[in-house]
Amino acid sequence: MKKILCFAFLICTAHIYSQKDYSIASIPKELTEYSNSVLIDELVEIDVTDINKMKEKTHRVIAILNKLGDGDARLYEYYDSNSRVKNVEVRIYNAFGKEIEHFKKKDFMDVSRTGSSMYADSRVLYLNYTPTSYPYIVVFDSETETGDTAFLSPWFPLNGHAESAQKSVLKIKYNPANKPKYKPQNLNGFDITISDTPEELIFSASNLKAIRYEEHGPLMSKIFPNVYVALNNFKLKESLGSGKDWQQFGSWMNKSLLSDVSDLPEGTLARIKSLVANETTNEGKARKIYQFVQDKVRYISIQIGIGGWKPMLASDVDKLSYGDCKALTNYTKTLLDAVGVPSYYTVVYGDKMKWDIMEDFSSLQGNHVILGIPDNDEITWLECTSQDTPYGYIGKFTNDRDVLIITPEGGKIAHTKVYETEENTQENIAKVKVDANGNVTATLKSISKGLQYDDKYLLPKEKQEDIDQHYKKKWNYINGFSLTDIKLDNNKEEVIFTEELTLNIPNYANPVSNDYLFCANIFNQNQYIPPRIDTRKQNLYIGNGYVDIDTVTVEVPENFEIDGLPDETILETKFGKYQINFNITSDDTLVYTRKMILNKGEYPPSEYENFRDFLRSIARLDKTKILLKQNVQ
Template sequence: MKKHLLLLLFINQVAQAQIEYQSGSLPSALKENAHAVVRRHETTFTVKSVGEATQRIHTVVTILDERGDDQAKKVVGYDKLSKVTSLEGTLYDADGKLIKKLKKGDIDDNSTYTDYNLFDDQRIKVASFPKQPSYPYTVDFLVETTERNLMFYPTWIPQNEEHLAVEQAMFTIIMPPGLALRYKEMNIPTPVALTSLADGGKTYVWKVADRPAVEFEPLSPPAREQLPIVYTAPIDFDVQDYKGHLTTWKELGQFYHTLNTGRDRIPEELRQRVLELTKNEKSTLGKVQKVYKYVQDQTRYISIQLGIGGWQTIEADKVAASKYGDCKALTNYTQALLKAIGVTAYPALVRAGDSEPDLLVDFPSFQFNHVILCVPDKRDTLFLECTDGHSPAGYVGDFTGNRHVLLIQPDGGQLIKTPAYHSANNLQQRRIAITLTEQGDATADVRTRYTGLQQDDYASVLHRLSHDDQRTWLLKRIRIPAFELNTFTYQEQSGDVPVVIETLGLTVRRLATASGTRLFLPLNLMSALSQATPQLQPRRAAIELGANYNYEDSDTITYQIPKGYAPEYTIPPVEIDSKFGRYTAQLTVNGDRMTYVRQITMHGGRFLPAAYSDWVDFRKKVAKADRAQMVFVKLN
């Protein structure tokens, strides 16, 4: 009887597994708007001690179409502090029949070395299946790893992209006696289920099920505010005999300071050199600018993924000898040079990236991917991007600007904010002189002054591309239907907020359309805005206009009209006011010269979902105004 029950149980398990691999068993609601469906996603993180854990991730995904093919690939990173103990993959057809099991030789093992990663002990294992001739099909991956860098606990994101549905997913963390877990839930419908174990340990379990695919709306907030996520972190941990206790930002800063203390020694010859370099500077700002320029001129950035999980810096004297370093090393080196001349500076950990969301300030943990240097000053706090070879001291752009950073001081960490750049900092000031022929062709001399965030791309091109490559880049960027680029130059201007001046010499074919005795002339040559994408369904998410929506553009275009032509009518001034910004345009005609002045000031920020229709209306009005044209009639 017992054997019979065991046999029935086994048969039931096999049948259940087969259903899991059959695409026909998928609920229709999960296939809607989806390219793939996660049938099962199980992550188990078992903490053995303060310094070791194991992780097991089992995923079964049914891929519905070509755009879901990326789910047929599994990439697993590892380094000296982690080990991949198992990586398995299995492929099934639409009926759940086995097509292929990956063999050891099918799995690639590669270094993550690139031309900017001079030293890197990180590697990846890649398991993937070839493109399938028909859809749907199902992949099953099992990954097991051993982890010895417990500064980091897993972040669980079972639905990690658009157009991906989830049938069932479970996240389990098993903690041993004496060790506690910290966690933060976001968009989790059911809170954690906590179970105490017989040995005094604890098990934490999160589950989600039957989540349809999502499609992010235009200008919506970060994905973490819309998808189910569980962040986890330790309280006590040990990495290569460096012990940490983490419940506050202060404690995280203490650990980082301990990890990197004593690595700021520089050769005496170098100390004397920076003293000589700055001896005539009376202000802290002047001294910092001299040292920062010296670092920019004498060193270069190379990514180095070594040390305690990549978090311990190379010593300053080694950077002095080699003339290169990663963000940690160059920041530490610059700090050491400033220390030599009596200027106090501190590293600041940051989550860098122009599209990265700010830190979760209420969840102290290692959320950072970059380091910059902070110089406190009585008048103002100065931030230095030590990997940047050309920006002025104090400018951080949108790569590290307008976000919280963790200032690392000897007594611990403190959250502070980097500068935010507002509309008045991010200017595009353009003046254009156009001479128009009777056939509608034109020559245009264009001078544009870009500042702040609006100059970032141009400064990058100026310093990183050859003249020929700059020309190619520029030809793709200019939005004029038919033109020739005769000349172009770029010039930088120094200041607290960087400036790039661009001058262009253009020939524009058929700028104006000739029809009989009339010329139809579009007024806005280079700065017209398009309409916003309307939404047919009610808006769900807030409207997120990021830093790139804080800007001010002004265009002054002077037209030399062909002799014997006069305007057929006048165009009244345009004013459009909105919570999102303000737009004005006006036209004046003086004989055969006409001047068009257009200005727009945009305001970034977060707005309620209901305001999206106002955003569409605002952009529609601006786009219409930007399409304005003047009609000239030839006089007898």
Template sequence: MVAKVIIVLLSLIYPLIVSAEYQSSITLEKYVKTITVNADGTSEAITEALDRIETDKGITAFSQSELSFIKGMERLEILDAYTITPSGKKIKVTKKNIRERDDSTERGADIFTDTRHKIIIYPEVTVGSKLYSKIKETNFKTKFNGHFIFSEFAIPYFKYDYNEINFIVDKRIKLNFDSKGFEGGFIKETESHKYYKYTYKQTSATPSEPGMVSLYDTSNYLVVSSFNNYAELGEAYQKLAKSKAKPTGFIQGLADGIIANKGGGDKRAEAKALYEWIVNNIRYVAVYVGNGGLEPHDSESIVKNKYGDCKDHAVLYEALLAARGIESSPALINLGEAYTLPKYPVISPQNHVITYIPEFDLYVDATAQSVPFGDIPFGDRGKPTVLTALKKTGNTPAMKASENIVRTTVKFKVQPDGKIDGISTVAVSGPIESNYRANQVSNVGKDDNKVTAEILSAYGETGTGRLQFTKPNAFNERYEENGVFTLDPIANFPGPAAMTIPVGLTQGRIYSLSKDKPLDSRKYPYSCFGRTYLDFLTIEFPKKTKITRIPSNVSYNKDGMSYKATYKKKDNVINVTREMVLDNKNMFCEAEREAQKHAFLMCYKKT
């Protein structure tokens, strides 16, 4: 029997996302905060807020208000709270509807903290209701001795009818102010205090966008800080952390033992050995008690407990390096989508600590258990850093397409009954390798059938198979994924049919990008990174199969995005070569890149 097959590629052009007119779920009708700042940086704030519920989503999101405070450093008092119904009726929040609870866990790790949360449960909330609260916050212990910091970033998803922030500042402490979109400034002074007032209005609201960068990079803001620059912030952090990284006799012995077990080597080899010991022996557990959100534990206790958070991992690594005569510095960084720093230091958006080794001009994240030495996780890349011991700022490297390569090789063999046997290899090089390692951590020891089913289902395929991959923490081995599989028929075979090129037990990166529907337009920059995908595919059909059509070759190269696909048929075998290069100098793309993506994806129509 002669089977007639037309090989076509799945069309990658989808209808563009068209969003209905966005409506803010809440309007901040009136918000007035007055902060009294003392000479030692401690403060007291009184906040009155009146919010108007605009949609059903607003009811779900805001009928309860959650406020947090650090028990050993702050007090939080709810002075008043009530609902005003659309008819004007005022309904007080009773004491039983003000709850208090401990902090919850995050990142899937154990977290111990004295952060507390007070929850206001508003009664009879409907669309059109107004929610009032009056809150008193007392900061009786500062995060950095003698310093005051404050930041307010406007949320573009909501409307602001009136927002007012006042400062009454003791003259003995000097504050720096920086703002965007906020109006106001210095008002007056008395013998003992200076007075400042800032106001803000936002008459329209815009929705969030998929993958957009942090609001720290895009929003209007008000930043207030007693730090004049980031060198001063670094010095303040060092006062908390430096003594904790002192290489005691215990730490010295540990460092020497680690190096001896690895057989020695040059200083870079020593730094690598110490890093690998930490990621394999110290698990991530956060203990935020008192100033634990900023102040690390001492290195010796971290080793004995065998756990710590990011600051603790960095402190331990610094101590072990120092024991071997290698200088390093903590590096404060954002682990998220924030790519800029405010003019004056206010801690945010810095929420993570890694290590910088000047001798090698190298950043190292000792919490990253699936990242080889010399690389850092995706979330650390392309970010500004505060190098606290060096009293300066720096930047982590981004990801270049030329060094970030995923090479996929697959041999498909279509059987007479339509099933497809396949052998695949995915070889990964460059910084992106750490993502592949991390993605497979959960598959270590998992049943082969379950792993296979999960991968195939992502591409609408079914079948059986086995995937073998380099152990995530086998840092001295090149990372590869090797699959052997049999797919259930994906077309009416044998018989007249058209079929897409299968994915099988690969990562299907080029296929996956076809699902990245471009928006009509973007307002905000969004996260992206440079990478290269190479596909080398062979599809062999039964000898009597008549192949009547294959896709045309395609070539596109514009705006840092290139795609080339070639298709060759010889007898009953089709060879497919695809190369996609997405180049970008940063870890984010500007909003106008979205319009350029439309033209890029149009090239797939020709395949």
């Protein structure tokens, strides 16, 4: 039955390619709703019948409806020292299907894939095309060949938000002795079929409507239809690999990628052993070695070696004092090994969105490497690329996600540190003086911890003008303020970042006849209100929670008094809690307090409007003003 379906499918696709009707008018109207582009026709054919070679042909027809869709054309192909682009060409059609441009391989730019990399053999051929009008249609054809069979690109028939797909097909021809495994996700509700025959896999999608971007939505991989594919036995450069499960995959990494890169000169070994001679705990030794690495080396991007996966020699890092994430992590691990401290080379998806290494699908995943130091049932995580990150601290780039640790026994899935809401704090303590003309002088001490520390600890590395710009952007609702003193302290031992600022704000209080209206919440006004979304479809996702605490002491001008105080306000919802209070002390000083708690969590789409209401109410209450009334004799 599967063979019959496959034969029928081939007849169908042959008919589609023969007709070549690329006009915009031929696109079903429902596919243009919420769309910046429409994938009219796509066929990707991959041949991995030989473990030593992968051939790939791509035919893609895509309609670009407006400027926001330009990037969806994907006018590029990657290659490296072990692969080649045999052919690539692009034809451009106008909205009526008339060909207006034809570009061949010689018209493509050839540049390093990572423009910031000092050492890279990964390159990209790309076409720098500027459209003259919209809409237009792109026909992209390419043929590539590589000696690596470790990376089979996942199939995303919808490649991004606001892109629909009229037809997308992925065919994989394989050797029955090495059949690819595959992991389909989020296929329910879409017209998607899978044909699984003894020598070929076919994934086919038809008439997929665009998925609209919705603020605070889940990851694409959680809602977009996709299929991940991998070979259990593969080749990566000169190394034959196997990975039917994570244990086996990790054993291959140990043997082929990590076993021969741990050499160090005797002088460095002696120095490290002397450095930790008085330390009696693994943590004490690890802290000193981590600081040694931070003082000695710097990060650069390197994309050479086995597919960019094999670290450079630890001895080369020691000699050159630089390396990429793989090299610096391996160097730190090698130093720890030398003094008997165990650690795990760890593969992770580094991104502020929390991408997990898939626990039930072993393959080459991840884009970053960190180090894990076991401590009984816990693991201390080290970011080895930064000269400023505290020991044991990881921020939003790698926190709270599944990662692959490479242990002596093989690979295992672990989870990085979760920063709970109550750990992510910012405490503002401000003293404010208002003069008789409505001008303000203020001092602010702001103390940040947890993930709020992550937002600020690199500020001292910035130029002074960039620091000034940071505060102007942060307080863009304050007109004309000037900073007269800035003190920034990154306490790496306690993982606390402290800002001490002095500033002047002319004409801050708003005159009303002889009186003033004054907003006590000078330094933490919430201006963010999520946009209105009609008929929201995606879950509401809040990735990280936090706590803000503000105390503002206000000295009112002489011959003025506070005319009435707003009542205490408390908002309490499933998303968090907000509370403000105004008090007058015995010496007629105003004390304003504010506490806001935002909880992380995932909620059904129906809760989005309630979330909007919560933040909208906070934005309104944050601007609460009091009347400073002049005593007229």
